[in-house]
Amino acid sequence: MDTIYALASAAGKAGVSIIRISGPDTLRICADIGAEIREHDRRLVRLTSEDGSLIDQAFAISFGHGRSFTGEQVVELHIHGSPAIVTAVLDRLNGLGLRLAEAGEFTRRAMDNGMLDLAQVEGLADLIDAETESQRRQAVRVFNGALGKLADSWRSKLLRAAALLEATIDFVDEDVPVDVYPEVNELISAVSEEVTHEAAGVRVRERVRDGFEVALVGPPNSGKSTLLNRLAGREAAITSDIAGTTRDVIEVRMDLDGLPVTVLDTAGLRDSDDVLEGIGIERGRVRAQSADVRIHLLENDLAQAPKTENGLDIYLKSKADLSDTTSETSISGLTGLGVDRLLEQISDYLKEQIAGAGVATRTRHQVALEKASIALGTVTSGLESGALPVDLLAEDLRTATRALDSLIGRVDVENVLGEIFSSFCIGK
Incomplete structure (x- = not known):
């Protein structure tokens, strides 16, 4: 993976400007420009040009692997914010073979490395764009993982419901409950109510973001x-x-x-x-x-x-x-x-x-929530009427789970097998 760099603060004259470096060669590159620093450290350093002359005296902060924003080794160089110094340091890094980061690439790496989920990335974007207090509060909730926590809770309940249904198909033995439908109904009803509420509040939350x-x-x-x-x-x-x-x-x-x-x-x-x-x-x-x-x-x-x-x-x-x-x-x-x-x-x-509109804020969220709601409604109707085979109901549950997983950029339904094993001690 490339080691990337970019100016992390606003362009133009400032008291302090911040240059962020992220990737496997971060510490080596920093040492080459005079900023010798350990994996997780902070210190005053002297940044030098190729001929050894001083570019600037800076404060370097090192964030170790798994302890940084991107999840990679990161170093931030806090330099004096004159345009000449910023340009000289950026040129020096470019000359050492680093690649200038693409738009949003630090955040993309944070998501790829499991530091943020997709909803948190959207919350971060909204937080940066926030102009009013209500926008800031809403963005902070999403960035802090409120939607992800809801999605995890829904996922856990739906996996449990799917495991119960799957057990009636493939694992009929003394360890499997005889009548699992009441618990399945209870789990689906709880999720469906919350999903419907979230979907209904998206328009208002969009208005908070857009005005x-x-x-x-x-x-x-x-x-x-x-x-x-x-x-x-x-x-x-x-x-x-x-x-x-x-x-x-x-x-x-x-x-x-x-x-x-x-x-x-x-x-x-x-x-x-x-x-x-x-x-x-x-x-x-x-x-x-x-x-x-x-x-x-x-x-x-x-x-x-x-x-x-x-x-x-x-x-x-x-x-x-x-x-x-x-x-x-x-x-x-x-x-x-x-x-x-x-x-x-x-x-x-x-x-x-x-008030009480929920945390889902985008049309993308609403589409996913409504898709999940339709699938859950099908399961509920099928359980009540008994007209649909259990394997089809289980597939509808998987559809709902995938839709809710898409809220945070995670689409993985194989964990239902783990839920079956842990719940019913199958294969002991």
Whole structure:
């Protein structure tokens, strides 16, 4: 296997930059550039060029095999972060025959060496991209192995259920329970309930990662763009008294109590002979329909506002600054009246959606979970009706197990044999 290297910290001038080296020749290469260090060690070293001249004084940290991020021998060189020093050290390593790491290769090696599972790799990617507190918390849970622990628990139960079914086929003797179906049903029911719950929560968890959408909808000149600018804290949209000023969806990202939110300013809803405005209105309708929250801004009767089936609809009387009377349904993007109350309402709703949504965060997870759920449903129905042969039910259990194994990048169903031997003392 190649020994690889790369700059592990951000490019550009810094107080300290970190260069990471991983692979079988790490310690030898480090010794060649003056960083003589043991397998698991840390020390101040002098990095030298080919002619022996000093490049930089650095702090080297060595992580032994099985004790590093990649699982291989790793050395991190903490050098002074000037671009000239970084370039000189990287060139020196390249000259000694090391290969520059490919994108994500350190993490790929960590997974290949069993330091991370596939879900943890995804969690690490999300953690690096996290912009809000809710994104960080969600990513940390996945990176810390929460989904892997669930998958291991499900796998253990399904292996036990499969072992019981297999035993009725191949190992009918005094050590095998006569009626294994009640325990099989109990195991499958427990897994199925948890899998269904996880699959149902994927969409919300995806929104935490990618951002919730809040759409501002209403007729022209209802104050949508003014409210958007108030929420954004800047002039994100052009405002005027001319109807049809906003012709396309304008997006503003914001952090709402730790939640990632994209606010959408849509074109004013009306019948228009203007082709371009009509396209903008239709785009706004489509985006609003799929948004998590829709804020309907109206100047007249709130009861006439359109109703939708998904997400939260909030109906408000806009331009409260022009009215002599105000209420909890009034808002003004110009003065800020009612804006804090609106943000609190949105935040409470989104936090309620997140609560108890589970740890599966990606469409890939949802597909695997739903595949497992279908297979488990087939087994449950087959056990109840007695219409399916036991060997087919066992195969459906293996299908469910493989689907759940794919969550963490492990596809291995041969362990069912080990479960049979350990549970029933077969072959003693």
